[in-house]
Amino acid sequence: MVDTGSVGLRLQRSALKHPERFAAMAGPDAHALAECYRFVSSAAWGIVTRVDLRLAAIQASSIPIQIVDESNASYGDHPRPDSCLKGSKPTSNGTLGIAAVSLNDCKDPCFISLKTPRYYQCAVDGCTPVARAVAANFRVVHPIAALPSDNNGYVLDVQPVPESGATAARGTLTLGIGTQQNNVLDVTNVVDLAPNGTFTTVWNGQSYPASYFDTGTEEYYFATAPVGVQECGSHWCATPEAEFSATLKGQTTDATAKLRVGDSATLVRNGKGAFRNVAIVAHRDSRAVVWGMPFFIGRKVFVKLTDGSGGSGNAYYAFSNAVFP
Numbered sequence: 631m632v633d634t635g636s637v638g639l640r641l642q643r644s645a646l647k648h649p650e651r652f653a654a655m656a657g658p659d660a661h662a663l664a665e666c667y668r669f670v671s672s673a674a675w676g677i678v679t680r681v682d683l684r685l686a687a688i689q690a691s692s693i694p695i696q697i698v699d700e701s702n703a704s705y706g707d708h709p710r711p712d713s714c715l716k717g718s719k720p721t722s723n724g725t726l727g728i729a730a731v732s733l734n735d736c737k738d739p740c741f742i743s744l745k746t747p748r749y750y751q752c753a754v755d756g757c758t759p760v761a762r763a764v765a766a767n768f769r770v771v772h773p774i775a776a777l778p779s780d781n782n783g784y785v786l787d788v789q790p791v792p793e794s795g796a797t798a799a800r801g802t803l804t805l806g807i808g809t810q811q812n813n814v815l816d817v818t819n820v821v822d823l824a825p826n827g828t829f830t831t832v833w834n835g836q837s838y839p840a841s842y843f844d845t846g847t848e849e850y851y852f853a854t855a856p857v858g859v860q861e862c863g864s865h866w867c868a869t870p871e872a873e874f875s876a877t878l879k880g881q882t883t884d885a886t887a888k889l890r891v892g893d894s895a896t897l898v899r900n901g902k903g904a905f906r907n908v909a910i911v912a913h914r915d916s917r918a919v920v921w922g923m924p925f926f927i928g929r930k931v932f933v934k935l936t937d938g939s940g941g942s943g944n945a946y947y948a949f950s951n952a953v954f955p
Contacts, residue, residue: 631721631722631725631845632786632803633727633729633844633845633846634729634730634786634843634844634845634933635843635846636667636669636725636727636846637727637728637729637732637735637770637771637772638667638725638727638734638735638770638771638772638773639683639696639770640667640674640676640695640697640727640770641695641697641698641723642698642700642723642724643698643700644700644720645724646697649697652677652679652681652697653677654679654752655678655679655680655768657749657751657760658765658768661752661753662677662708662751662753663677663678663749663768664677664678664708664749665678665748665750665770666713666714666747667748667770668748669846671716671718672717673714673716673717674696674698674717675699675710675711675714675717676696676698676699676708677696677697677708677752678694678695678696678749678768678770679695679696679697680692680694680695681693683695683773683776685773686805688778689777689778693771693773694768694770694771695770695771695773699717700717700719700720708750708752711750711757713746713747714747726773727773728933729772729827730823730934730935730945730946731823731825731826731935732772732936733771733772733775733935733936733938734769734770734771734772735769735770736748736749736764736769736770738766739763740763740765740769741764744759744761747759748764749769772935777805779806779809780806780813781805781806782806782809782934783806783807783934783935784803784805784806784807784813784933785802785804785807785813785930785931785932786802786845786930786931786933787801787802787804787929788801788929789801789927790927790953790954790955791904791905791955792955793871793890793906794897794900794902795897795900795902795903795904795905795906795908796902796903797902797904798903798904799904799927801926807932807934813932815948816930817932817948817949818948819878819885819886819948819950820880820883820948821878821880821884821885821947821948822880822883822946823880823881823945823947824880824881827842828918829841829842829879829881830879831852831876831877831919831921832876832878832879833854833874833877833919834856836854838852838853838916838917838918838919839917840916840917841918841920841921842918842920842921844920844922844923845922845923846922846923847920847922848905848908848922849865849894849905849908849923849924850889850891850908850909850919850921850922850924850925851909851910851912851918851919851922852866852909852911852912852916852919852920853911853914853915854914855891855909856872859872859891859909861911862893862894862895863895865894865898865908865909865911866891866894866910867893867894867895867896868891868892868893871890871891871893871907872891873888873889873890874888874890874891875887875888875889876889876919880946885949887921887925887949887952888951888952889907889924889952890906890907890924890952890954891907892905892907892908894908905923905924905927906924906928906952907924908924909924927952928952928953928955929950929951930950931947931949931950932948933945933947934946934948
């Protein structure tokens, strides 16, 4: 799964032919290093290991990634601790986490509260949280930023789908921005991101300052909707399909993005997997519009990575207008 909302390559143990060949790297105290990486509704538990990673024809050598154990598995030298119990069944062979505003999966100084610890060291008596700041060389890294070239961002170009959805939507992930003939920046809608990856969405007369883009979310999420869109259970529904515009306000740049809302509740029951127009009712107090995978379908989207300096370091999203067949 390509996930613009997380950082790091995380491979499911069950997807590897020989998982035993991947040994945990040594952590700050020379014990086996493991991680509990928390997503919105689950937590990925497993060892941190070093691999040579090749994307397209470009190789990054000896970079830290995570090998994710299944939700109920417990492997002898690194059992899932009680503080990381929100496992889930795999929905893919792994996650390619390529968020824009961090070069590894824990920003400096990387000290995570022991109420929700992230990095652990494992010995014969179990795994315990690292109780201090974790140095950058022990953290899972951004898999594109770690490449020796074409590493300043990427282009997602997902083909359009009809109103009724599609079983799948084909697309490409192109490495780099402005580094090759096939990744020249040729769009004009630009939203530069805050240090935490957010921006403000002005939508239906309200502002949502904690909005973000996320291919790992299958729907749009928003708390209120314009006339013509009704709540249908946990979804937003419009019949016929309705088109709207929202203003996306970055740190220094603004853009306009169109979105469509269809009969979401019916669409998600039809067994297809790719939609341009499904939306979920967010909590009324939500400060975010989540621009999930429907935003990316039918659009060419450039994602510029942080340059590693303080703040977001010129990270941005630049995108074409949506194509609706």
